[in-house]
Amino acid sequence: MNKIFKRALIPNLMAASLMGVSLFPAQPASADEYILQDTAIGAGAGIVSGAIRGRGNVIRNAAKGAAAGAAVNAVHGTRRQPKNRQYRNIGQDIGVGAAAGAAAGAILNGGRDTAGSAVDGAAAGAAINILTNGKRR
Known part of the structure; x- marks a missing residue:
């Protein structure tokens, strides 16, 4: 009975407990619900900017743009006055x-084309500002 208990019941209990624990942190940790929007806009702008420049692959350009979008969102949330x-x-x-x-480009590209990565990030920041009309809804 002891081996049957260990082999059959314990793994099921552990799986159920992990599922229950992992559902609670799935809720947003911060009050800023615009981080996904800014990250997605940044990833799209990074892809377009990289394609226009003809440098890098799509996934790296999307990662650089997403990092820029997340950073823009994070810095924007640190402003003190509500206005x-x-x-x-x-x-x-x-x-x-x-x-x-x-x-992000220095990490992903090993230090090559850092100026181009900065251009991709700047394009992502500008796209976030333009597509959100310079304000949050």
Whole structure:
């Protein structure tokens, strides 16, 4: 009975407990629900920018753009005044996107074409600002 219990029941209990535990963290951890939107816009802009420049592959360009989009969202959420959190700053979005794109490009490309990665990130930051009309809904 002991071997049957160990082999049949314990794995099922562990699987059920892991499923129950993993469902709770699936809820958003922060109050910022726009991170997926900004990340998706950044990934799309990274793909388009990389295709226009004719550099890199689609997945790397999407990863650089997504990193830029997430960074733009993260920096935007750190603004202190509610008015400044509601309206975006295009200069800040482009600068943060360029920095994050360069950092992601340095990691993904091994330090090659860092300026091009910064251009891809800046394009992602500009696209986020333009497509969201410079403000949050």
